[in-house]
Amino acid sequence: MSQAMPSQTPDLDLIRDALSTSTLSHALKLIGDRWTMQILMGAFTGIKRFDDFQTHLNIPRRTLSERLKALVHMDMLRPRLYQERPERYAYHLTDKGMALYEATLMTWEWEQRFGDNRLGLPTRLVHKTCGHGFWPEMICGTCREPVVVRDLELELRPNPRLPHDSGAPMRTPKISTGDAAISHLGLRMDRWTLMIITAATLGCRYFDQITHVLRISPPLLSRRLAAMVEAGLMSVAPDREDGRRRVYLLSPSGRAMFPYIALLSTWASEHHFHEPSSIHPYHKACGAAFLPRATCGHCHERLHAWDVSFERGEPV
Template sequence: MASRGAPKTRLVPKSSLNRALNALGDRWSLLVIQEAFLGATRFEEFHERLGGARSTLSSRLQALERHGILKKKPHREDGARMSYHLSPRGADLFDSILAMWAWGVRWGVSGRRAPTVFVHETCGKPMLPEPVCGACGGALTLHSCTFTPGPGQGWERLPVQRMHRRRATGENPTIELVDLLGDRWTGLVVSTQYFGIHRFDEMQNMLGIASNILTDRLRTLELSGIFERRLYEISPPRYEYRMTKKGMDLYPHALLILAWADRWLRDKAGPEVVITHKCGAPVEPQVACGACRGRLTMQDVLLKAGKGHTIS
C-alpha cells in the first residue's frame, strides 16, 4: 500500500500574521525584499549582493513573484532579460522594513547591508524611523495597545512549508537581523507573548510546533536578549519565557506586518483580532520621522546601507 507521505497543509488558528509569514517566506526571501528596496532589480544584481546558490535565489524570486510581492518585467525592449520590481503589495511593506532596520540600529543587531543611517529629505535631518499610531501620532507599544477578538476568528488550512531549524553554536552566537525577523517560527513564537502565552507547553499547543523546533527558537531568542527565562516551579524545575525591553520593542514591527496582511491577505470574515490604541482609535500603524514627526515614504527617505553604500 502506497504511503500517503507528509501532509501538504496544516490546520492552524486563523491569523493574519501566519498568512504574512507564509507569503514573505524565510530569511533569504527577506534579504531579497530588502535588496529590492535598496534598488536591485536584475538577477545578477541580487546574486552579487547576496551571494549563495543561484538556485536558492531563483526559487525565492519565483516564490515572491507567486505571492504578488515582486513582479517580473522585460529588462530590455527585446525581452531577452527580465528584471524584478516591487509590486504595489511589495512596496506596501516599506513601513515594516523601515521599522525592522530601525530596531536593528537601536539594539545593535547586525544586518547584511541593512541601512544604518536614515535622512528625512523633507526636513533634511538624520533621524531614526519611529512607528506611531496613525490617528494620534503617539508611540505604539505593547502596553499602549489592547486587543479584542475579531469577526474572523476560527481555523484555516495553510500550506506546509519547510521550516529550517537553525542550530545556535556556543553561548553567544552571531545572530543577524534576518535570522530573527525572517524566520517564520521565530516570528510565531514571539507573537505568543502578545497574547499572554509564556510557557513551553502553551506555546506548543497554540502553534502546533515540534518540541525540538520550539526549544531551538526559544534558545535563540534567549541568547539574543529578546526573551528571558524565569523559574516558576522548583521541583521539577519549570520555566516560563518573558519578553525583555528589547523584545517588547519588536511589537510595533509585528503591528506593521499585521496591518499589511490585513490589507493584502485579509480573510473574508474580517480580522481575527481588533487592536485599539490608548487614544481610542483602531490601530493603523505608520512610520514617522524621529526628528520632525512627519510621515515617511519611499520617496523622501535617504538610506545609507551597510558597507558605506548610499541608496536614494
C-alpha cells in the same frame, strides 16, 4: 467571542484559534523567512537585477530564483526584460510590494538599536520632505502619538473567513549557524520566532502554553526557544510558584519586534488577504482601534520609500 489580552489566566483555546486565523500567521507562511525578507530589503535599497541580488545577499541561485518567482506570483515584484540575448530581467517593486515599506523600516530600526551592522544595511536614513536624518517610529493612525506594545489592549476575535492554520509551515528553514549576522536575521525573520513573540505578547509564558496555542512540535519549540534565549530575544527562569516549570518572558529586544509584527499584519490585511485579522489592538490612550503607521521621528509625517534617501552601509 472576544477577550481582552493579556490576562492572568489566558484562554489558550481562544488564543490558538485567533492566531491560526490571523493575517499575521498566514502572511508569515508566505514571506516568513530570512531570504524573502532580505530580497525585499534589497529591493528597497535599489537592487533590481538577479546577479546583483546574489552578489549583495550571497544567496544560492536556486533559492534566489524560487523566492523571486514567489514574490512575482504574489504581485510584490514585477519582472522587466532589460536584455534579450540571453534573456535577463530586473525585478521592480509593485504597489503591493511598496506597501510593505513601513514594516521593512521597522526591521532597519531594530537592527540599528540591537544589531551590529554586519548585514550591510543603510547606516543613515534621510527624509526628503523635511531634509533631516531620522529614526522611524510607529504611531497610532488616529491620534498620531508614538505607540509601543504596552500602550495597547489586544482583543481576540477569530476570523471565520480565514482558514485555520494547521500550524505546519510550508517550509521550516534551518537556522544557519555559519554566519552570526545571517543566523540572527534568520532567527528574527523566522515564522515560528515571530509567532512565539506574538504568543508571549498575548500572555503565554510557559512551554506547554506556547505548544498549545501554536500547535508546534515540542522539539522544534525547544530549539527555537533556546535560540531566542541565546540571541537575547527572551529570558527564561524557574517559575516562582512551581520550580519544575520555566517561565519565558520577552526581553526589550524581543518586545521591540512588535512594530514589525503589527505593520506586517496590517499590510497582510490591507493588501493581500483583504480581511481583518483576528487580533484587534486598541490604543488605550485614545480608545481607537489601533492602525499602525511608520513616521519620521523628526517631522512625524508618514514615510514612503520614494521620499527616503539613505547611505548604504558595508558589512563589518
